[in-house]
Amino acid sequence: MNLLSITRTLPDTAHLFRTRGLNRAILFKFPNFDESQGDGQDFLNGDAGSAPGKRPVETGIYIPYDEHQWEAGGFAIYLRSRNSTVLLEEHFGSEAVERTIVHNDLSLLSLIDDIPSLDAFLLKTCFEARKIRVDGRYWQIAAEEEAQLRRLISRRVEPIVRKALCGGHDATIDRFLNAIWAPDLEEAGQFVAAFGIDHSEADAIFSAWKGITFYEYQLRRIAPRVRTIIAWLKSRDCLPADLKTHRPYDEQLLMHIERCGAMLNTTLLDIRQILGEYERSFNALLHGHPAPFREFLRAIRSRYWLLGYCVSALTSVVHLDNRCMKNTPSGCVPRGGVRAVGKRPAEAPPKAGVGGPLIHSGAVIEDLR
Structure with missing residues (x-):
């Protein structure tokens, strides 16, 4: 989120942060699974909302040395590092860490850090739910x-609300649907209470629920390109034309390709598990069995965070593919492609690879087939 470019077009009164320096920075997200979290299955068995360290995506602030040439270098502050508050005060002044002001800069940064990605829709709805007014030009999303x-x-959400209310009047259902966008409404607490969940959890649950549905939508948009990339990795087109002249590196390259395929496998498997569980619990509720959906809601924060990580990773893959392939319409790697990995140390081949069938995400994201 390039605040540098956005802020230049806005008057001082419309700036996101009170601290001038923060409005001259670039916010970014990065994955951060620690070794104790294991794979996606281990993460899903936990509760991502219970401890900040279990959220697999973190937020950083990039401060360029020269805001007019921000690509030339700078330094970063990571919001979940132990000394982040000290660093914020050191680089931006005491105003950046002031906590007594309503909607202070630290609380805004914390709010942004509590979302798995910097997608404009998720940020906008999150700020609106907390009644924080932000100039619409920050979100850069078409109406x-x-x-x-x-x-x-x-x-x-409507079929679930209707089922939970046992066929209530349309006016009542509309109020409950409005609670999705304003979780402080009484109806939001009543809805989660119907599933045996404390009223105080309504905000977190509705935010995660909206987020999962948003990522479903985003996934459908990138699915055709992901399908093309998967097919490309399983073809000979991804091998450089001069591979035979670089024999010392051919095994490394093949292992690297296989590792990329295995990582896509893992990402798609996690997506399949989350959305498949969502769909099964959704259908069970509509057929009169609320227990699976109740359990899904109880752990929805961990699902939301892992799905956000997976879909953001695929979006990054698609962006990189578009950038690298824009001058290669044939899809074949030109001569010299081996040099990209020629000096890297050899890695052990993963258990799963590009040679076998990639796992897809089932009926919920059928476009990936």
Whole structure:
């Protein structure tokens, strides 16, 4: 989120942060699984909302040395590092860590850090739910796209609300649907209470629920390109044309390709598990069995964070593929491609690889087939 470029077009009164320096920075997200968390299955068995360290995506602030040439270098502050508050005060002044002001800069940064990605729709709805006014130019999302996403989420939630209310009046159902976007409404607490969940959890649950539905939508948009990339990794086109002239590196390259395929495998497997569980619990509720959906809601924060990580990773893959392939319409790696990995140390081959069938995410994301 390039605050540098956005802030230049806005008057001082419309800036996101009170501290001038923070408005001259770039916010970014990065994955951070520690070794104790294991794989996606281990992560899903935990509760991502119970401890900040278990959220697999973190937030950083990049401060360029020269804001007019921000690509030339700078330094970063990671919000979950132990000394982040000290560093914020050191680089931006005491105003950056002031806690007594309503909607202070630290609370805004914490709010941004509590979302798995910097997607404009998720940020906008999160700030609106807490009644924090932000200039619309920060979100850079078209009104038509936002309206479409809101309709999509409402359609996804409405059958569950109707079932939970046992066929209540339309006016009552509308109030409960409005609670999705304003979780401080009484109806939001009543909805989660119907599933045996404490009223205080309504905000976190509705935020995660909206997020999962948003990532479903985003996944469908990138699915065709992901399918193309998977097919490319399983073809000979991903091998450089001059591979035979670089025999010392051919095994490294093949292992590298296989590792990329294995990582895509793992990502798609996690997506399949989360969305498959969502769909099964959703259908069970509609058929009169609320227990699976109740359990899904109880652990929805961990699902939301892992899904956000997975979909953001695939989005990054698609972006990188588009950038690298824009001048290679044939899809074949040109001569000299071996040099990209030629000096890296050899890695052990993963158990699963590009040679076998990649696992897809089932009926929920059928576009990936």
